[in-house]
Amino acid sequence: MKNRLLVALAATTLGLSACGGNVHPTLTSGSLLGVRSQSVHKAGQAKWTLLLHMAADNDLDKFGIEDLNQMEVGLNNPDVNMIVLYDGWKRGDSCIYKIKHDASMNGEIVSEKLNDGGAIIDPSTNEIDSGDPKVSAKFAQWAVKQFPADRYGMTFWDHGSGLFDPKDKRPNPSRSFCIDAKGGFMRTSDLDKILASGVQAAGKPFDVLGFDACLMSHVEMAYQAKGLADFMIASQETEPAAGWDYINLLKALSANPDMDGAGLGKAAVETYVNSFKPGGSQNPTNRYLLATLSCTNIKNVVTKLTPALNDFARIAMAGYSANKAVLDAVRLDSNYFLNGDCPDLGDFLSKLDKSSVPTDIKAAGAAVEAARAGSVVAYGGVGDPKHVASTGLVIYFPSIKWSYETYYSDPSKIAFAAENWKNYLILTHSPKTR
Known part of the structure; x- marks a missing residue:
């Protein structure tokens, strides 16, 4: 179960100073951090297209708006596309954003709303079930075709419970991630099907699979994505309310769009862990926060x-x-x-x-x-x-x-x-x- 809200509340209630944090970059076979891989850049094509499935039709709605604002602040390079399938709490608020730079962080979303021609969002309702894997698969395929790039990443943003929800009392405790409070949820077995739709359109595996969600950094989740993504970014623990530090992550990618999947994973870990240290960008009041994040080489997990x-x-x-x-x-x-x-x-x-x-x-x-x-390419934690x-x-x-x-x-x-x-x-x- 992902519980950003409870983690944030507990941290505020405790009012303790954090114990610090560590980030551990490592080298894995076949990938050197910060070194450009053999991807060939095509003229007129972006270097990165990042897809994000934001299932905020639940108690995380306000954090979705905050993160969209963070993305607008951080992204500032035409060589990087950030495409977000957004579903918030209000009925009829589903849309696809192409993130546009805006430094104001004022709660207003200035990014362009894309017209998908009904491929993903029903124009009569402007609403999706963000817990439906078929919707996510359509989004992955459509976005890759619309925004070709040298490299691709896809991140799932929402609650997460790991492989399955251990508190689920039903005979099949299948709920894993992306839970729409008015609709469905995604299972571990849905992950490879969603990724396969995007990979088919791209003609190659995604460079990065991300989970801005709790409890998803499993050996088994990496295995589920075998042959479909190169690196997985995920947390072993629940996530604090703020989630990933999109400002500094996208600033890093905007400054160096030639970084490979391992480099992006390392940047995600470093910015996330540093943001929750006492006085960090997402912890200015020195709350006692517990957080982990890691980047894993999926091929090495499998082989x-x-x-x-x-x-x-x-x-x-x-x-x-x-x-x-x-x-x-x-x-x-x-x-x-x-x-x-x-x-x-x-x-x-x-x-x-x-x-x-x-x-x-x-x-x-x-x-x-x-x-x-x-x-494990990079890993880090903060707190106890x-x-x-x-x-x-x-x-x-x-x-x-x-x-x-x-x-x-x-x-x-x-x-x-x-x-x-x-x-x-x-x-x-x-x-x-x-």
Whole structure:
């Protein structure tokens, strides 16, 4: 569940000074931060087209307007297109904005409203269901065709609950992101279908997939986008009310539109984390805010991290009965965020390495850690020591005190279920009954 409002309220109520924050840029195989990749620029074509699906038809409505204003302040280069599918709380307010520079930050939106000819928005109602994945898929395809560029990014803006909503009591707890209070919501299984529509129009994978939403920096979400995007920007934790720092992120991109997807991801992490530090651009009153953000190389998750996790699951299953107490204790001691069934993968692996498990399990864990470190391009956190020490990715892994959500076992719902990790969870947990 994404709860920008509650996080902001809690931060104001606590009135404490933050503990600082760290940003960790790393290098991953095949991508150098700040170095131009091999994309070929075509004359007369923008260098970047950024798409943003803003599902603000809920309690985040006012923050949507604030972020649109931030985008207008930050974007100031004709080589960068920012196209926003907007849906707010008012009936008939849905529209598509082409962001136009405006330094005033006065609450007025000056950006151009585009006419899509009814391709996405019904002209008789001027209203969409921003929780409908078909609407988002149409937007992705239309916007890419209308605004061709060397590079593309697509961000989903709204509430997020991770792979599924752990508080959902229905037999299929599928709600994941982009929740329209008057309509539907999107599932993990919708992500690849939405991206595929845009990728088909672009003729290549998107450079960046973003979630300005809570709890979406999952190994499994990156896997869901395999072959469809190069890098994923997302948070392990809930997001403070302000969300991404669009002013400074788009200023950075406007100043250097030649940056690649990894460079944009690194800029997103740096600007976000710095904005929530005491005295930062989105925390001028030094509130106690908890925030994380990371950028992940999706190909490395699929080709390196996933095979390492498969091997670890196989070896850990073979030795589980003899090492149950230690393995369960390491998991129980691992850091987690709002979703307690999804620990910080790097923290689990670090504690596993310090434990008394046999050398074969420890070596398998070390291989996973090497692959994880090679997959996370940049990561950072602010607030308490746990958030500052966050390592960029969570994974579904309930503690031994909790039961296993069988929804996770279906590859048609969560593609990562085709891999071996779920078998370790099935072996070590009782199934959840509803």
